[in-house]
Amino acid sequence: MSMREYMLGNVAIARGIIEGGGQVITGYPGTPSSEIVDTLSSIDDRDFYVEWSVNEKVAMEVAAGASMSGVNSVVTMKHVGLNVAADPLMTLAYMGVKGGMIVIVADDPACHSSQNEQDTRRYSQFSLIPGLDPSTPQEAKDMIPYAFEFSSKHGIPIIFRSTTRISHGKSDIELQSVNKEKPQPDFEKSVERWVMIPKHARIRHPRLLEIQKDIKQELQDSEWNNLKINEESSFGVIASGISYVYAREALDRLGVNASVLKIGTYPLPDDLILELFDNVDTLLVVEELEPFVEEHVRALAEDKGVNVRILGKTGKNGEYVPREGELNIDKCEKAISKAFGLTYAEPSLILESELKLPSRPPAMCPGCSHRASYYAMKKAFGSDAIYPNDIGCYTLGVQGGTVDTTLCMGASISVASGIYQAGEKRPVCCAIGDSTFLHTGINSLLNSVYNKADITVTILDNRVTAMTGHQPNPGMGKTATYEDTLEVSFDQLCRGLGAEFVEVVDPYDYDSAVDVFKRAKEFEGTSVVISQQQCVIDARRAGIKRNPYTIDEEKCTGCKQCVYFGCPAIEFDASLKKARINSMCTGCGVCAQLCKFDAIMEVEK
């Protein structure tokens, strides 16, 4: 009997890992990849090991070690995570693996939740590690068992590239049976194999080049690539990954006949591309982000002296398919029409509306401790100070004046040091979340202390990795599967790194927080303020209940002091000229401490 279930792309991938016999699964959270490990770690009855590692490099190495021991491993991350893990990746290609190892990387075209939209397929080419690029959540699931087998057979890891619309798309999914046969761990010592000193690396590099031919052939023949020749048409379309379903539907909607090559693997299937060349005059390459397939197709045409008009993102004919953002059916219809000389009418607005819509950027939750930390920080340091920032929920405070830079995870402290070392005389106070500090902030703090940067480092310790969906981290004393484990002490950790001024404060206690920040500012050298208060979402889940607050209309003078705090639960009634607290209040009590007229008080139950 067939089993169909409606599931999220990432849940389908997790199911693929189970069906394929995954044994060690690691990862560091990052949208849109996090739900893969979230799903696996929430299964109680599991016969695999799963962990949240402290960063992507570490996650990659743990998975690599497992695979060296001969078991099937997976590491998951978002696209920028692969930059952090690129060091082990590049040499792992030389070294190779024993058990199947899948590197799952989720790209985010259009930067829905990311700081850039880099294209992971470039890493596949760069490292000479083969890649898979699914077109639907179903295919994503089905590719995983194949990937384990492929990887262990060829002794090389395989990159599995998802994108936001695969990972966060939902679909009815046909399930397959679970592979119960799993290899036993057995690390075989072999210095030539596992010790990449120059002498051995020089041997492994040619081996890596040698196996490329077999890899290419086997991927070419796999079911993930597919060529459909249309005898009646001289048009051709090559579409990779998710772009295939957009292009397919766009062709149908336009009623255009064309030969279509679907791409799902890298290296690319040259024989299929050559066969397509033989059948078309004009060829459009449809892919998201980089002209990765296109460059190869152009080079192949050049090499074989083929005379086909190739269109895509580059070349003398100009841009048909955009190089930035994500694709969709509309963009594909436009590109196909333009490429094949059809008239295309841009969908015009049906409804001309004069209404001006208020923008609705995401914001920190009512009662979020980060907002309170920022308010106290700004009070002590002033608007003149420089505030390098990092990546997490706290970056959502960008409107409030305490987020001056965001580069990549962990960079707040190092950028702050750089600003100080440049000779900038204004005070520098940076902020970094607990998970981000443990990810790549530790080394930056060490560097700052060691090189005597006179800055203040704020660790916004909300006791969880919130932004990516509230994953546990070493600061919480819980593992991915919510087992108890050592709870790292930020205070001791920072002292161990050499920091002499380290103070812990509760940001809900406004006066104390301002006082600590003031003293940190005066301290000469790197000072650390650990601003500690649980994320309100997590607190609610843990059953912590706080009474909401309310504003006494009689006492409220309409001064807006509380409104400036920026809590979404505080509204201002313009006609009454009074502030009001709505039902979203979570009872942090900070606004009450800011009101000069004692107009805000707790609603006692």
Added chain:
Amino acid sequence: MNTNNKLDLVIAGVGGQGTILASDIIGNSSVLENLPVRAAETHGMAQRGGSVINHVRIGTDLGSMIPEQGADVLLALEPVEAIRYINYLSENGIVVLNTKPVYPVTVTSSDQYPDVSEIINTLKKKYEVYPLDASELAIKAGHPQSMNVVMVGAVSSYLPIGKNRLEECIKDLVPPKTVDINLKAFELGKENISRLIETSAKKP
């Protein structure tokens, strides 16, 4: 129930309103109806009170994203968000709209929130619009958070899915303690819309 077996639905709202649960109920019940279904959802950053849009495509086996002017129905959990995503709706499309606004964070937005009646009138210029105060109905059902399920009830007659299937999925997907509230919410949404459709049919 729509017997065409194919429907493209856009669900618009604000992070935290439960758009994902709404599309999950519809997606899961499509599978029970043996229909292929695809959905694209906003997860991550925008979920923190930002503007969110979900696409649900019943009866398709291709991509999850609805082209512009391709949606049959727009289910808006918030009035301004209906206008924001209106260009996804096809010419003969239908708008089912919750009339209760969620105001964006005051200090960061200098823009004014338009009048809800103005929003409805603007939509009515081109589309069939069914406005209802789903937030009020949710409170009547027993909890303000069941607003999303009121809206699923409201849109249910346009879906190619039987009522019992939808109810089955509601029971499966909402927290066990809130099943009765949510079934009531579904019913209230459904009733209210039927009444609106009836009265609009009587009008010349």
